[in-house]
Amino acid sequence: MTTTLPAATGFLAAASQDTEIALRPTFAAQGSRTVVRENRGRQHLHIVLLHGAAPDGSLARRGDTAVLLAGELYNQADLHSLLPDGFGASGDADLVLALLDSYGVHAFRLLNGRFAVFAVAGNRALLATDHAGTVPLYVTARPGQVTAATEAKSLAGTSGTGGLAGTRPMYALPGVCQLKAGVVLEIDIVGGMTDVHHTWKPPLGRRILPEADATDLVRDALRRGVRARTGTDTPLVVISGGIDSSSIAALAVEAADGRTIDTLAMGTERHNEFPEAGLVANHLSTRHREIVVSTADLLARLPHTVWAAETTNVDIVEYLLPLTVLYLRADETSRRILTGYGADIPLGGMHREGRLHALETAVSHDMATFDGLNEMTPVLSAVGGHWSTHPFWDREVLDALTSLEAGLKHRHGRDKWVLRTAMADFLPHPTVIRPKLGVHEGSGTTAAFSALLVDAGVPASHLRHAKHLVLQTLFRRVVANGEHPDAVDLADVVDKVAGRQSQSVS
Numbered sequence: 001m002t003t004t005l006p007a008a009t010g011f012l013a014a015a016s017q018d019t020e021i022a023l024r025p026t027f028a029a030q031g032s033r034t035v036v037r038e039n040r041g042r043q044h045l046h047i048v049l050l051h052g053a054a055p056d057g058s059l060a061r062r063g064d065t066a067v068l069l070a071g072e073l074y075n076q077a078d079l080h081s082l083l084p085d086g087f088g089a090s091g092d093a094d095l096v097l098a099l100l101d102s103y104g105v106h107a108f109r110l111l112n113g114r115f116a117v118f119a120v121a122g123n124r125a126l127l128a129t130d131h132a133g134t135v136p137l138y139v140t141a142r143p144g145q146v147t148a149a150t151e152a153k154s155l156a157g158t159s160g161t162g163g164l165a166g167t168r169p170m171y172a173l174p175g176v177c178q179l180k181a182g183v184v185l186e187i188d189i190v191g192g193m194t195d196v197h198h199t200w201k202p203p204l205g206r207r208i209l210p211e212a213d214a215t216d217l218v219r220d221a222l223r224r225g226v227r228a229r230t231g232t233d234t235p236l237v238v239i240s241g242g243i244d245s246s247s248i249a250a251l252a253v254e255a256a257d258g259r260t261i262d263t264l265a266m267g268t269e270r271h272n273e274f275p276e277a278g279l280v281a282n283h284l285s286t287r288h289r290e291i292v293v294s295t296a297d298l299l300a301r302l303p304h305t306v307w308a309a310e311t312t313n314v315d316i317v318e319y320l321l322p323l324t325v326l327y328l329r330a331d332e333t334s335r336r337i338l339t340g341y342g343a344d345i346p347l348g349g350m351h352r353e354g355r356l357h358a359l360e361t362a363v364s365h366d367m368a369t370f371d372g373l374n375e376m377t378p379v380l381s382a383v384g385g386h387w388s389t390h391p392f393w394d395r396e397v398l399d400a401l402t403s404l405e406a407g408l409k410h411r412h413g414r415d416k417w418v419l420r421t422a423m424a425d426f427l428p429h430p431t432v433i434r435p436k437l438g439v440h441e442g443s444g445t446t447a448a449f450s451a452l453l454v455d456a457g458v459p460a461s462h463l464r465h466a467k468h469l470v471l472q473t474l475f476r477r478v479v480a481n482g483e484h485p486d487a488v489d490l491a492d493v494v495d496k497v498a499g500r501q502s503q504s505v506s
């Protein structure tokens, strides 16, 4: 059963031959730290676990195998059914260890979860991401040592040969590689040889279904995805009042079985969607709160967003900035937070396009390019001490949504038709038919970031490039150099980029 936070939310871990590796843990994620050191013959294991309450369920050992899991599994019951009766796994790491016994590295194909795994089996290190890589995992390796972490900044000082199969290089961090989504990377700790196994790929085929079957499929999958993520504590759903987050809130109310759930909406002094979110909260009788943030406070968190998400992608940072602020202000105590993030990717919701060919092209493109953007990273909410989880990117929900024929996504003149219709009985009619407004638009983030640069003298034609330069500078400072984002003077960074821009224009 899921509780407020998973047993571990992050880690830095090293396996080495003959000499123990000194680790320099640096995390944006909040949490307690537990250090584990073990010597097994010539092999040394050195782990720093990041966790809320008790980290016990995150580390399992038997014989010469150890499994470390940050995050959580959502199909435990199905997984248990594969193991002998009476198998008493006490945590997700135990379950993975038992499955490794039966299935070897292919065990990872069975998992539906939000996790990063570091395992050692004899002389092999196994590193694994979930199907969508929603918990980023980074690695450096060279013969004799493998070091892995859920935040790239923790690997900044370690040395690696780079160019590992199944990974991509990281900007400004030589030798540091990021595991791709849905991958198990096997590394021979002594010799450094690698092997890659794929555990999931976005479906390429498309299903043709009668309308009612498609809406039932989507509602049932989403219902299971929400239930698996709803812990014993009161869930908190962050809602914009759009169809995605409102659907999650409605199903969380259903899963809460009579308990009142919490909802939260964020806006700035200039832009908010409070009436739309309030309508949903009222309809669902949630305990609802609104947070107003000034545009200046919003922009001031740009360094924190780069620090948490470890990306320099302009679009993604603009989506994530308002969410960073929301998570930082959400609650004093640690919360399990559900969002509607990600629905627009398999449903083509960012793409207001009725032509099926163009819609399918957009969905195919987005499903082929999400990997490495880190938009689902739990670190974003962990900077506020929380654990976020996104039911639309549950493996079964994602499989179902992606594989539907485009005409079920745009139908009868509506975008995301299949979702809107599936949820029609749960939500107020204006919510069901409300057109998409992205979080970067609804909060005015894109406009505010642009204004910051224009005011510093960046010509409109160079805005995008200038934004990217700002993010690269921030990344070098708060990720590669390990500075705390509070120490970064954003105005100074912007002025330097603007100075360079105006020179390059003249």
Ligand code: IOT
Pocket: 238, 239, 240, 244, 245, 264, 265, 266, 267, 273, 319, 323, 326, 338, 339, 340, 341, 342, 343, 344, 345, 350, 366, 369, 370, 373, 375, 437, 438, 439, 440, 442, 443
């Ligand atoms: P959007 O769908 O607007 O927001 C994502 C989630 O953030 C919402 O479902 C909701 O849970 C939360 N949220 C948004 N606005 C607020 C608010 N004002 N108050 C409280 N919570 C809020 C961008 C986007 O438009 O987000 N994300 C897209 C896809 C990004 C494209 N990525 C890609 N091609 N790889 C998405 O699918 O969510």
Ligand code: MG
Pocket: 242, 244, 245, 340, 341, 342, 343, 344
């Ligand atoms: Mg959305």
